[in-house]
Every structure is written in structure tokens, then in C-alpha cells.
Amino acid sequence: MAKAGSEPRLDGGGNPVWLLLELTYQCPLQCAFCSNPRQFADYRQNELSTAEWIDAMSQARALGAMQIGFSGGEPTLRKDLEILVAEADRLGYYTNLITSGIGLTEARLHALKDAGLRHIQLGFQSTDRDVARQLAGVDCWERKLAIARSIKALDFPMVLNVPITRQNIGQVPDIIDFAAELGVEYLELANVQYYNWALLNRDQLMPTREELERAEAAVREARIRLGDRLTLFFVIPDYHEGRPKACMNGWGAIHLTIAPNGDVLPCSQATNFKHLEFPNLRRQRLEAIWHDSPVFKLYRGDAWMPEPCRSCSEKETDFGGCRCQALLLTGSGHEADPACSKSPHHALVRQAVQQAQRARLVDAPLIPRHASQGIGP
């Protein structure tokens, strides 16, 4: 869900402007690039109730949040989704649904429209059925095409979100044509970011620089050809770029994520910090969590920064990159993001790129997101 650098540079004045609700980690798909925690099954018995979610939305709105994302897992598995959307709309949020589409029906789309839902982001794997099945772990291709058409038939503004991997990068021109034909407003070709399941499958998922360059050329050509009809986002892959992403616009700056169990997180990957005790909505008010909790203050601002970040001229542009990536690759969240070429740990990223190229020769199968694989490293 983290969108490198695509967030507006909007000053929340020290308050959150973006609220992401991960309503459930349950999902009918088993995507090999899923960013949910590997222990997703542990959350199932402990999901917040309808009333608790409504209270969370209300508290965040009072703090200043304006955008709300209903995400997961697959958020449509929550039977109370329509109730939550209606309440969010009533509170004054701009409502976004982030879904695989599996679980949506025309009847539910109508109900969501009536509830005030303003936008749907549909995850899509490929225009090639076999590739789509390989990435999603299940065969849901036709279902997805049908629901994509239903969403447009109901005139919802729509983002088609395609996580880009080695498996589907060759289909980028076809995917662009498909999006244009479907009439979506935005196509987001989001190079997979390597956390949780995607990190587990990194060697098998990562495309080569040449493949990325070809895809980028196709995007440039399509932008000229399609003009206003379709806005194309190509989210830069930080592993190849040498520059870190401005992750979440900085830790605890404008983003607030709430996990299915009520844990309040600066970003949905923050649970990778196993030693941190995350504040929970069931025990504390959101305002106190946002302003005063040790977790939110941990990397807020730039006082935490080591060199080379501390004296870097780009520190207000990229905020030192991603804290979770620093943790996962170097073992410490306090380091500069190794995706940055100035990081003393940048070799880790270069090695990962080379390792993924070697792994191509072996072509090991993808590990699907599945509870049986949910043992942390």
C-alpha cells in the first residue's frame, strides 16, 4: 500500500491527513507479493467490531484526517463494509476502497455507491491468465475482468493497480491497452516493494534493469498516445534507482494505519519492528497515540537521523527513506535506507539485484501467501 512519493506534499500541521483501515487480513487470494504480515492468521480472532472502527474513524477525523482507505486483506470480506463507508462519508472523508474485487458483486457495488463510496482501487495481476494465476496463487482472472467492467459500468472513478514483477513486466503494453479500453482514470504500475511476502519471494519477483527500462519506455509512449484519457503512474523501483523513496512522507508525519486488531501504526509495514509494542485503539485515544506514543515519535522529524542522512541536502525530500526497509535489510531501523546510494549499506541492495538475476537461472516456484507459511524469519 505504501506509494512511494505519490502522496501530496500536504502539510498536516502535525496532524494525520491519511487514514488507512486494514479491516481484515483475510483474503481469498494468495498473492506472492502480498504486503500483509506473514502471521496474518493470528489477527483473525481479534478484529475490531463495527462500533470500534466507527469510533476510530471519528477520532481520526477530529484530528484532521481527510482521506480514508478501506483495505486489508480483502476488505469486502467484512459484511459491515457498507456501514463503515456510509459513516466515513457522513464524517466528511473522501472514501477509497482498495480491493482485489473478489467478494464484490453488482449488488454490493450499488450498495457501496449508495453509501457514498467515491473511488475504487482494483488490484490486478496481468492480462495473461496464466501469469495472473501464478502471481495470485488462485485462478480468479475472469471474475476480476467482470468486476472491473461492473465498477466502470457504475461510473466509479477507478485506479487499476498492478504490482509489477518479473512475471508480468513483459505484459505492460497489454495492461496499458486493457486499462485504456476499460476506461479507468488511473493506471498505477507499482513496482513491487519488498516487504513480508514479497521479500520472501524477492529473488523470484525482481525484474532486471533492462526489463524496467523497456516497461518505462512503453509507459512514456502510452502517455503521449493516450494523453488525457488515462493517467499513468509508474512507481520507481528503489532497488534499481539508487534513490530512496519518501516513504509515507516521513514516519508519523501524515499517515495513520490501523491494523485489524486495533494496533495503530505509522505505516502498514511497521509491524516488522518486532521489538516495538504498538499502541492499540482499545487501550488509548488516537490523539494521545499520534502525538505522544513512543512508536510514533521514534522516527518523526530528523533528530533520529544518523549520517549520511543528517547532513544530506535531500533529507527533507526523502526523509531518509523507508525505516522498515532499513530494518529488514540492515537489522536496524535507525540506519539510512540501503536503497540510497549514499548509504554505507547500499551494497546489500546491489547484491539483492544480482542475486535475483542469478535466481532466474533456477526458476524456483513462488511461495504463495498462506497461513502454513506464516512463520516469521
Place this chain on the structure above:
Amino acid sequence: MSAHAITPHDRFEIRPPFLFRWEDSQQAHVLLYPEGIVKLNETGGDILQLCDGKNTVGQIIKQLSQRYCAADETTISNGVLNFLEVSHGKGWIRTTA
């Protein structure tokens, strides 16, 4: 994009999926859209508020000249036309018949 020049007779409205409204916590008008937010400055907010599909550009200029007690309507006119052109280019507004 080739856009023909805006005339005083044109009418504009907010273009979906953009949502224009006052936001108390920002003390400003904002435009909300899928995954994004634009915070408007005071004059930008005043102009877009009048883009209701009914006011002509000429009427918007008149109303704002009165509101700002402008001695010279030309300055207001240039400002409004410029802002509308930018807003149109960004896809925030569209013309109505």
C-alpha cells in the same frame, strides 16, 4: 493540451472525481480526489467556490471584484482567468453548456 482561450461567457463546474469543500482542520478549501489532496489558497478557494456551473466567468470576476473591493477589475480578471486556465489544465474543472 490545446485549450482554447477562456471567455467571459464560459461556465465551469468541479470535474468528478474531484470533490471541493471547506476543511476546518486546514482552515482552507481543499480538493480531494482518489489518493490525493490539494489545499487551495484563499483566492483559489474563492474562485472554485463560484465554479458551480451557473456563474459565468464574467460574473465570477464581478463578484470577486466587489468582494475584494478592487479598484481595478483588470487585475482580478487576469488573476481569475489565469487560475481557471491552470485549474482546467489540471482537470479540476470542466466547462458546462
